[in-house]
Amino acid sequence: MKHPLITSALLGLMLAFTGTANAETTLAQKxxxxxxxxxxxxxxxxxxxxxxxxxxxxxxxxxxxxxxxxxxxxxxxxxxxxxxxxxxxxxxxxxxxxxxxxxxxxxxxxxxxxxxxxxxxxxxxxxxxxxxxxxxxxxxxxxxxxxxxxxxxxxxxxxxxxxxxGQVDETTIRFINGDGESQQVEAIRLGAFGLVSEQGYLAWDGQKQEARAYVKQPEKGPTAQSLQPVVDSQTLITVVDPSRGIMLEQLALTPSLMDRLQAGGVVGKIILGLLAIGLIIALFRGVSLFIARQKIRAQLKNPQTPGNNPLGRILAVYDPSKNRTVEALELRLLESVVDEQAHLERGLSMLKLLAALAPMLGLLGTVTGMIETFQVITQFGNGDPKVMAGGISMALVTTVLGLIAAMPLLLAHNILSSQAENIRNILEKQGIALVAEQAEKDLDANPSVGKAA
Structure with a gap:
């Protein structure tokens, strides 16, 4: 009889082998x-x-x-x-x-x-x-x-x-007067050169189709009334601005004499005042010397009767009734000539001083104007020449005024000095003649003195 453990093992192996075979068969089928x-x-x-x-x-x-x-x-x-x-x-x-x-x-x-x-x-x-x-x-x-x-x-x-x-026609335009009022006026068109109304030449604005009067009109400038015969005959004989208004605009900008004098400022007025004073002195002394020369000429024709004039007063010094020596007479005549010379040259020194002072004042105005110009340049720069025009105008105008004042004053001083010198020469010549006459009388009265001499 076999052992039960071995039997169990064998059964287990058989079952395992059978299960494996069945699994393999299943896998193969799959x-x-x-x-x-x-x-x-x-x-x-x-x-x-x-x-x-x-x-x-x-x-x-x-x-x-x-x-x-x-x-x-x-x-x-x-x-x-x-x-x-x-x-x-x-x-x-x-x-x-x-x-x-x-x-x-x-x-x-x-x-x-x-x-x-x-x-x-x-x-x-x-x-x-x-x-x-x-x-x-x-x-x-x-x-x-x-x-x-x-x-x-x-x-x-x-x-x-x-x-x-080439046509001169009448037309109706819109005119703006000085008050800014607009009105329709009759005007005459001078070709393409300008428009003329009763106020004279008109500044035409083509974009606005209106006209204004120029600030300053040319001398003997045309008017609508004066051009009416020209319109009828189509013959133009009048003052025409060929620049089509440019010259008329510049005419308005041209300063007058008073404008130039105003540009000189205070210094310019002082120079003009000195010129006026000098001319008054020159005129007064010129008239006095002219009268004196006329009286001297009349006195030369009648030396025996001394009158109230420079030469007459010189001749009145010589008195034959007085027993004077030649030296005493010579001194008296010299004294009288010096007095007359001082009277003749009265005011000439002031005239010379004014003539010398005028250009110095002009130089002062020049320096003052340049200082003002530099101050303007410091404040506003030198980009716009108009801001410097005032100082430069003052500098130049005062210089011109100083020279203008000095030249006539120097000329007057020279002329008046020459006249006074001529009168003084006449007086000295007549005085020397009186001294010579007195010496001849003394020589005739004392011949021994002449021989001893």
Whole structure:
């Protein structure tokens, strides 16, 4: 009898072997099933791949055909493009050759139109003699060749302005008076040179279509009334401003004599005061010396009767009844000549002082004006010359006034000094003659004295 443990072990091994065999059989079956499923799946995928490959080959064939078609179209288009480029180049060259002269004409037309536009805006012909302004503006603003009507309008505008330049016409304009009031007045247009009303020349504003009177009118300037015969006869004989108002505007800016004197300031007024004083002195002394010369001439004709004049007073010193020596007579005559000389030269020293003082004051005004100019430059800079004009005007005007005052005063002093010197020479000559006469009398009275001498 076998041992029960061994029997149990054997049974266990048999059961295990049986279980393993059954498991292997099951796995093999599963593997076969999966293999058949895989083969079926592979067959399905292979058929799909074959179908897809066929479709792709067909698609590639179709795309290849399309590419060839498009390539042919592209080649055809490229050939057409090249032909068009050549044709366009030939046409552009032809257009350039045919429009080259027209382009130059267009440039000339625009240039003349711009010049005419500026003329129309500023000229007085806009007061009634401008009918083609719109056409000229269109030509200036155009970006293409002008049309034939525009060219004709430009020609008519030029012809109109040429004719208006030689016409003297009456027209009605809007006038702005000094109070700023607007009114319609009758005016006469002198070609393209100016407008004239009863106030004289008018400053015309072409943009606002209004006129104002100039601040200062030229001497013997025309008026509407004085030009009425000219309008009737179309013969212009009057004062015309060829600069079309520029000279008239400058005329208003031209300073008068009083404006120039005002620019001299206080120093200039002092110089003028010294000049006036000097001229009064010169005039007074000139009249006195002239009267004295006339009296001396009359006295020379009648020396025996001394009068109330310089020479008469010299002759009155000599008295034959008085027994004077030659030396005493000579001293008395010298005293009288010195007194007369002082009387004749009275005021001449003041005249000389004023003549020397005037240019010094002018120099003072110059320095003062330059100091003022530099102060203005320090405050406002030197960008605007107008801010420096006041100081420079004072500097120059005072210098001119000083020289103007000095020259006539020096000339008057020289003339008056020469006259006084001539009178003094006459007095000395007559005094010497009296001394000689007294010496001769003494010699005749005492011959021994003469012999002893």
């Amino acid at each position: 593997a076969q099933v999966e293999n058949r499923a895989q083969q079926k799946h592979n067959s399905t995928r292979e058929s799909l791949f074959n179908k897809t490959e066929a479709e792709l080959k067909a698609l590639r064939t179709e795309l290849t055909k399309q590419r060839e078609t498009l390539q042919k179209q592209n080649d055809a288009l490229a050939a057409t493009f090249s032909q068009n480029e050549d044709k366009l180049a030939r046409l552009e060259e032809k257009l350039r050759l045919e429009t080259g002269s027209l382009g130059e004409v267009f440039g000339v037309v625009r240039q003349n139109a711009k010049e005419l536009q500026g003329e129309l805006e500023s000229s007085v012909t806009s007061a009634g003699s401008q009918s083609y302004t719109a056409i000229v503006d269109d030509i200036v603003a155009a970006t293409k060749l002008p049309s034939l009507p525009q060219l004709t309008g430009l020609w008519n505008a030029l012809d109109e302005q040429v004719k208006a330049t």
